[in-house]
Amino acid sequence: MSVAIEYYVLLSMALFCIGLFGILTRRNALMFLMSVEIMLNAANINLIAFAFYHGNLTGQVFALFTMALAAAEVAVGLGIILVLYRNFRDVDVTVPTTMRW
């Protein structure tokens, strides 16, 4: 093992923060979705790096599950964004304000 575990954790935390920053600043629902994907992939980096570090495969297998679930989540999310566009003619998340936020 050439790269120490700390660097993987730093990388994943950086990715997580980038994703979180995107969620807090972007108004486009698609960008929001991509930011969430970045955060999920940050968790995957952690899981795989730690699986290597601990020498068991649990983390790697869970990373596969996470990827599949992320794909399912995007499928549902895109469906919702599609009906959002049909109803509001926009994918800006601040536009729908039928109810008070």
Add this chain to the structure above:
Amino acid sequence: MAVFELPEWTALAPALILVATALLLFVFDSINPRTSNRSLLAGTSAIGSLTALGVAVWFMLAGVGTPSVDGGRGVVELFGGQFIVDQMALFFMVVVAVVTALVAVASYDYMEDHAYQAEYYSLVMLAATGMATMAAANSLVTIFIALELASLPSYALVSILKNNRGSVEAGLKYFLIGALSSAIFVYGVSLVYGATGHLQLDAIAENLEGAGEYGGLLGLGILMMIGGFAFKTASVPFHFWAPEAYEGAPAPISAFLSSASKAAGFVIAFRVFTTAFPIEATTAVIGIDWSLAFVILAIVTMTLGNFAAATQDNVKRMLAYSSIGHAGYALIGLAGLSADGGQLVMGAAMMHLLVYGFMNTGAFLFVALAEYWGVGRTFEDYNGLATQAPVACFALGIFMFSLAGIPPLGGFFSKYFLFVGAIEAGMLVVAAALVVNSALSLYYYARLVKAVWIEDPVADRGTLSQPTGLYAAIVFAAVLTVVALPVFGPIADAALDAAAVVIG
């Protein structure tokens, strides 16, 4: 002894029955995609969830999940400890199955004109499967998968009225916050895995000491996982989706999310924090007692929910905030774990979630009935409904007074146990907050009862129809709320035993 022994995997039968029902509904849909045979679809869902309910109750009575020393058949561990079927799992499967049955029956009328009937019911059954699986999940992997299985159909169900702007907006907000919180949750899981090297809950507990050098990572991971639970149970800090999602969603779905989904969120929180992070061992590693976090969250959640509910004009929104308040009451179950009286408060929280499942579902179904009539959404619009629909309004009175915790009703006993448990655990502040909040909640619950029974109608609304399904579901929920009284002893015993096994 039984004549024959069922194989071990049948312990998951309630969840398996729910998923089989969902698949059966898909078969109906694939044979006739445009089917609008509502009786067949709603009937199948109701029978499926009632069967799951029956099996779960039968298992509880037969002693599945009770330790052998207490004369039971032992706790069933499946797939190398990934699933565990104990009394707590069965108890929450009962809650989920009851609510699902009520929602399926009520949807018969509510979703009358909807174009996608079979999809609607199969999504409900899939979400119910996820919630039942959450009750039995015993590893962070299965917990996460079950959580997503419950969440993804819920996002679609909230926005299922796709030409209704409110429903789409609610679905969008629910989805965005849900996706964010599941990302935070899975990151927390990855940090816990990094610190301990395991994802199975018992294995995490065994390896906590070895995590000494990664105490910070473990603490951060636990904090992020609390965020995930807070989303699922609609408690602070991830509560703000709840009023929007419940208000915009079809009312039966609001009932489903606020009762079954919340109970399922609590069961994983109970399981994770009792099994994987026992207080002494965890405190030794991360340096802070995590039950302190739940003390703060419980007080903030119940206060915020009740104060916000008191200021609402919209009935559905009031119920949404009141459901946040009730999440705060149930959080006491986790807050009190540190003391010796831990199993009393956790048992009380489980009782509260069961009784809450009946009364809150009933209250939301009354809103569904009002939406079906088209009488409007505010308190004023509900004025004088009792003269036209006395039966439903009487049931509403039962739900409201039970939610407020008026003595002869089920809601009072579960709150009483929570109160006693909080005092025994030495949490006087929490107990005081519980009493003050309950008193406050009486104000807005009684306001609805007053509007319905005492005020005169603002406008003439003509005759109101009596939809069979909605009425049946409301009356059934009211009967369950009342029947919870004479059988409260056994319910309390079951909940306390279940809590004792988990904490034990």
